[in-house]
Amino acid sequence: MTGEAQDGRLDGFTVPDAPRRPGEQAHFEPWTFTPQDLNRPDPKTCTSADTSEHASGLVRVLDDDGIASGAWHPNLSPDELRQGLEMMCRLRIFDDRMMKMQRTGKLSFYMRSLGEEAIAISQTMALQEHDWLFPTYRQPGCQFVRGRSMVSMINHCIGNVEDNVKGRQMPVHYTYREGHYISVSSPVGTQFSQAVGVAMASAYKGEDQATITWIGDGASAEGDYHYAVNFASIFKPPVILCVVNNQWAISTHRHFASGGNNFATRALPYGIPSFRVDGNDFLALYSVTKWARERASAGMGATHIEILTYRAGAHSSSDDASLYRPADEHEHWPGGDPIDRLKNHLITTGEWSEEKQIALEQQLDEEVVAAYKEAVTHGDLANGPWPPASTIFTEVYEEVPWHIQEQREELGK
Numbered sequence: 001m002t003g004e005a006q007d008g009r010l011d012g013f014t015v016p017d018a019p020r021r022p023g024e025q026a027h028f029e030p031w032t033f034t035p036q037d038l039n040r041p042d043p044k045t046c047t048s049a050d051t052s053e054h055a056s057g058l059v060r061v062l063d064d065d066g067i068a069s070g071a072w073h074p075n076l077s078p079d080e081l082r083q084g085l086e087m088m089c090r091l092r093i094f095d096d097r098m099m100k101m102q103r104t105g106k107l108s109f110y111m112r113s114l115g116e117e118a119i120a121i122s123q124t125m126a127l128q129e130h131d132w133l134f135p136t137y138r139q140p141g142c143q144f145v146r147g148r149s150m151v152s153m154i155n156h157c158i159g160n161v162e163d164n165v166k167g168r169q170m171p172v173h174y175t176y177r178e179g180h181y182i183s184v185s186s187p188v189g190t191q192f193s194q195a196v197g198v199a200m201a202s203a204y205k206g207e208d209q210a211t212i213t214w215i216g217d218g219a220s221a222e223g224d225y226h227y228a229v230n231f232a233s234i235f236k237p238p239v240i241l242c243v244v245n246n247q248w249a250i251s252t253h254r255h256f257a258s259g260g261n262n263f264a265t266r267a268l269p270y271g272i273p274s275f276r277v278d279g280n281d282f283l284a285l286y287s288v289t290k291w292a293r294e295r296a297s298a299g300m301g302a303t304h305i306e307i308l309t310y311r312a313g314a315h316s317s318s319d320d321a322s323l324y325r326p327a328d329e330h331e332h333w334p335g336g337d338p339i340d341r342l343k344n345h346l347i348t349t350g351e352w353s354e355e356k357q358i359a360l361e362q363q364l365d366e367e368v369v370a371a372y373k374e375a376v377t378h379g380d381l382a383n384g385p386w387p388p389a390s391t392i393f394t395e396v397y398e399e400v401p402w403h404i405q406e407q408r409e410e411l412g413k
């Protein structure tokens with residue numbers, strides 16, 4: 001879809017490369033997919049073969065003019081849509097402020113979800129409150145849906161005395177037990193197979209509890225992805241397996257993970273229904289996730305979803321994306337921006353206005369600033385206080401092994 005990869009041949013094998021590099025004209029083939037293209041099969045009887053067109057096409061509800069239509073229209077209420085818009089804006093403004101904190105030395109590291117805000121927020125809204133979430137660092141938005149406060153999230157990013165993981169994790173590698181949000185893993189990909197295992201456990205216990213997990217396009221090249229899909233295909237637990245194809249894995253183009261092929265069709269030979277979804281279309285994401293949740297509740301097993309989107313910002317605060325891709329590439333993404341698209345839909349249907357949007361953004365910015373001020377009353381990066389060093393040794397082992405005990409005594413903590 002993004003043109004031919006300029007692959008290199010190297011002694012009899014191929015090294016896929018990005019279609020375009022810095023200094024070259026950014027370009028994506030225009031999308032021809034419409035909200036009318038695809039039917040909504042019955043989740044209780046659907047087979048993987050029934051989704052072959054859904055895996056090679058693109059599920060959309062919102063067209064380029066903000067009009068919602070088609071078999072996948074979820075018919076959410078205006079209040080639900082405004083709630084989704086509010087949370088997406090909350091995440092973007094939170095990210096902007098936190099990035100500024102990182103640039104001024106107040107956080108050690110940060111990662112934004114820029115351009116991908118719809119994913120975690122709409123998909124978590126489509127689930128039940130007690131469903132398990134196995135995210136990557138690019139889905140912090142789930143926590144807003146599950147009610148985590150910004151103060152608590154900032155405490156974590158600083159690693160101060162109120163950090164719920166006591167400074168043991170990198171910033172943005174959140175854990176939120178109360179929201180069934182499982183700790184983000186620094187080694188990418190591990191969560192995919194863990195999620196399948198937890199879904200099997202839920203089914204074994206007879207609970208109507210589904211598990212959703214996300215993996216990046218790059219990380220999907222790891223064995224973890226295939227172990228997870230294979231287990232999901234055989235044991236058919238209530239799991240929703242999402243590949244977030246945001247075109248890049250740091251400086252590595254998605255072609256390096258897939259050879260230029262689509263990610264959604266990979267699940268079909270495993271016998272798992274699979275959809276490719278417009279990842280900047282809040283309504284389409286919500287609807288497909290709801291479908292997968294219905295299928296899980298019906299005991300029909302896993303659903304696989306490729307979420308087609310674009311990582312609009314740099315990979316993290318440590319990255320300069322202009323070194324490896326055309327600087328304005330994100331402006332050419334055919335899927336546009338997820339916040340603009342939902343906002344335009346609400347304005348088109350008379351349920352929102354530009355004035356309300358400006359007021360909302362201002363209110364959210366004030367909330368984030370106030371949350372940061374409150375968080376630093378529990379310690380800042382430069383001066384602490386921080387969790388005591390003794391926490392290196394606590395809350396990991398039920399019975400502390402002798403060699404850990406010995407190390408603790410050596411440290412005098």
Ligand SMILES: Cc1ncc(C[n+]2csc(CCOP(=O)(O)OP(=O)(O)O)c2C)c(N)n1
Binds near residue numbers: 186187216244315
């Ligand atoms: C096992 C492992 N290998 C490499 C890394 C370094 N690393 C962190 S994020 C990342 C890129 C992941 O890209 P992708 O899976 O596409 O996710 P995205 O950042 O685009 O959301 C890499 C290579 C890591 N953390 N863990």
Ligand SMILES: [Mg+2]
Binds near residue numbers: 245246247250
């Ligand atoms: Mg990626």
